[in-house]
Amino acid sequence: MSSIPTAAVDGGIDIVLTNDSHEKDDMKKQQGEATVFTDEQSVYSHDSPEKTITNGILVDGETYFPPTEEELNTLVRIPTRIPYSAWVIVIVELCERFAYYGLTVPFQNYMQYGPHDNPKGALGLGQSGATGLSNFFQFWCYVTPVFAAFIADQFLGRYNTIWISASIYFFGILILTCTAIPSVVDAGKSMGGFVVSLIIIGLGTGGIKSNVSPLMAEQLPKVPPYVKTEKSGRRVIIDPAVTTSRVYMLFYWAINLGSLSVLATTNLEHKTGFVYCYLLPLCIFVIPLGILFGTKRIYKHTPPTGSVFVKVSQIIYLAVQNKFNFQATKPSCPNTKGKTQLKNNWDDLFIDEFLRALRACKTFLFFPIYWVCYNQMTNNLISQAANMDTGGVSNDIFQVFDSIALIIFIPVCDYGLYVLLRRLRIPFRPITRITVGFMFASASMIYASVLQSKIYQTGPCFSNFTDNCSYNYINVWIQIPAYVLIAFSEIFASVTGYEYSYTKAPASMKSIITSLFLLTNAFGAILSICISSTAVNPKITWMYAGIAITAFIAGIAFYLCFHHYDNMEEEENKLDYIRASDEQKNAVATEVVESYSLDKAGTNSNSQNAEKFTAAEEAFKA
Numbered sequence: 001m002s003s004i005p006t007a008a009v010d011g012g013i014d015i016v017l018t019n020d021s022h023e024k025d026d027m028k029k030q031q032g033e034a035t036v037f038t039d040e041q042s043v044y045s046h047d048s049p050e051k052t053i054t055n056g057i058l059v060d061g062e063t064y065f066p067p068t069e070e071e072l073n074t075l076v077r078i079p080t081r082i083p084y085s086a087w088v089i090v091i092v093e094l095c096e097r098f099a100y101y102g103l104t105v106p107f108q109n110y111m112q113y114g115p116h117d118n119p120k121g122a123l124g125l126g127q128s129g130a131t132g133l134s135n136f137f138q139f140w141c142y143v144t145p146v147f148a149a150f151i152a153d154q155f156l157g158r159y160n161t162i163w164i165s166a167s168i169y170f171f172g173i174l175i176l177t178c179t180a181i182p183s184v185v186d187a188g189k190s191m192g193g194f195v196v197s198l199i200i201i202g203l204g205t206g207g208i209k210s211n212v213s214p215l216m217a218e219q220l221p222k223v224p225p226y227v228k229t230e231k232s233g234r235r236v237i238i239d240p241a242v243t244t245s246r247v248y249m250l251f252y253w254a255i256n257l258g259s260l261s262v263l264a265t266t267n268l269e270h271k272t273g274f275v276y277c278y279l280l281p282l283c284i285f286v287i288p289l290g291i292l293f294g295t296k297r298i299y300k301h302t303p304p305t306g307s308v309f310v311k312v313s314q315i316i317y318l319a320v321q322n323k324f325n326f327q328a329t330k331p332s333c334p335n336t337k338g339k340t341q342l343k344n345n346w347d348d349l350f351i352d353e354f355l356r357a358l359r360a361c362k363t364f365l366f367f368p369i370y371w372v373c374y375n376q377m378t379n380n381l382i383s384q385a386a387n388m389d390t391g392g393v394s395n396d397i398f399q400v401f402d403s404i405a406l407i408i409f410i411p412v413c414d415y416g417l418y419v420l421l422r423r424l425r426i427p428f429r430p431i432t433r434i435t436v437g438f439m440f441a442s443a444s445m446i447y448a449s450v451l452q453s454k455i456y457q458t459g460p461c462f463s464n465f466t467d468n469c470s471y472n473y474i475n476v477w478i479q480i481p482a483y484v485l486i487a488f489s490e491i492f493a494s495v496t497g498y499e500y501s502y503t504k505a506p507a508s509m510k511s512i513i514t515s516l517f518l519l520t521n522a523f524g525a526i527l528s529i530c531i532s533s534t535a536v537n538p539k540i541t542w543m544y545a546g547i548a549i550t551a552f553i554a555g556i557a558f559y560l561c562f563h564h565y566d567n568m569e570e571e572e573n574k575l576d577y578i579r580a581s582d583e584q585k586n587a588v589a590t591e592v593v594e595s596y597s598l599d600k601a602g603t604n605s606n607s608q609n610a611e612k613f614t615a616a617e618e619a620f621k622a
Contacts, residue, residue, distance in 0.1 A: 079238070089219070314342045388472065497517055
């Protein structure tokens with residue numbers, strides 16, 4: 001590590017690296033000199049934008065150097081500091097998830113039971129009907145992100161889309177709260193308003209889902225890995241990929257901290273009714289609205305890029321003309337057939353980024369089966385708890401143990417397991433992590449199947465549940481391991497899926513690719529709807545067993561199909577650094593060209609200096 005000089009002077013041209021506006025004001029241009037101020041990650045000399053003044057990587061005023069091959073194999077990789085703006089977005093997501101889970105966990109009881117049943121509900125649809133409507137809501141919440149992502153990437157940008165979606169979300173919660181007013185429930189008029197509120201809430205949460213995590217991740221610095229010596233003397237590699245992994249773990253941790261709202265809302269449901277249960281999330285949702293309104297200026301904003309779908313369509317069209325050879329769509333390829341003029345709309349690097357995104361989308365094809373396992377937590381496991389001895393505790397509160405397990409074990413994995421594996425030089429890359437997630441999901445369903453069989457073997461109801469005999473004498477607390485196993489599956493599969501969808505997408509398609517990952521949850525909901533007819537006694541044991549076997553087979557097939565992607569991880573990550581470097585290079589070159597314009601040079605009476613400025617300008621333009 002070495003300090004960057006505050007100025008690199010060459011031939012009367014000063015390039016000054018500073019973020020301090022006062023320093024910029026204090027420094028004066030001397031006669032015959034031009035001064036360029038920049039806070040970019042790299043500084044380029046005046047003779048060519050491609051020639052760097054330093055061969056290192058500039059971070060916070062210090063120069064670091066990329067790791068050698070030996071250092072890559074021997075030094076420990078650690079994350080860099082997470083920016084303040086990313087933390088603010090995490091808080092927004094925490095509040096949004098507080099509202100979402102506080103609303104949705106009581107849905108199963110609200111839909112399944114009537115106002116005079118035990119436990120109390122509102123709509124009286126029965127388990128199969130309630131599970132079907134619950135799965136529809138899940139489907140809707142994960143279809144809407146695709147439309148929101150399109151709007152964000154093409155027209156409004158991520159921040160504006162999130163703000164508008166949050167406002168829609170608030171309105172939907174307000175309608176839901178009104179449907180739960182006791183007089184409305186007793187009059188049997190809740191159904192219409194409830195369905196409308198589901199549609200509006202789905203629009204709101206979809207707009208937030210597809211954009212909030214990309215907005216958070218794009219706050220991270222875009223620099224390649226570099227070697228740093230810590231105060232203890234230990235040399236480490238600061239790896240942006242590790243930083244991205246950590247920030248997504250933090251993001252998911254915040255989601256589950258927010259989901260602890262179920263402790264409050266299920267308690268309110270049990271003691272005071274559904275109207276107060278839904279009123280609490282309505283009040284809490286004011287917080288993210290206020291934060292979003294007051295913090296717009298602190299974020300890095302990626303502006304909307306216009307119709308990226310047109311560009312993608314052109315790439316696919318040209319690839320089809322070349323027998324699906326995407327390499328032929330690169331501008332550098334001399335043997336392209338068809339409408340070669342289309343290649344003027346992109347560069348070689350965008351084609352590499354696009355192919356990387358396509359490979360990521362292939363991995364998404366297996367996720368619907370994973371989400372079928374996950375979705376049991378929001379419907380059938382709640383109904384299973386209702387058939388057990390709860391000891392007076394609300395049957396829908398047990399989902400909170402999934403969140404508690406995640407709050408405990410996400411830091412354990414991120415600061416313990418993952419750090420240990422990196423120190424032992426054991427690679428634990430995305431495809432492997434997702435496969436492990438599938439195995440944990442399968443294990444959870446195996447446990448649920450065994451538990452359901454045990455319920456049927458226990459009296460007094462056995463498998464014949466009625467209004468007069470609604471549960472068997474088996475303690476509900478032994479259901480907790482099913483939720484804990486799902487939690488571990490989320491750490492490895494769901495968190496990694498979010499991370500993978502962001503890191504493998506081009507900058508102009510971050511929200512869209514993230515929304516396609518979320519869309520897999522919608523297809524999981526469709527599969528869940530297809531098997532909802534089996535969610536009746538005494539078939540539920542075999543339903544859980546079938547889901548477990550399917551998830552296990554899917555996990556094995558997933559690894560066999562995509563394990564070689566792990567070997568491509570390092571090379572694919574480099575594409576982002578190349579893109580960031582090109583953007584920085586162009587920005588600095590443009591700034592220098594503008595600073596050395598002939599208008600400025602013409603104000604100097606010295607003709608030799610004017611010639612110098614002209615030469616510098618021509619060099620940068622070249």
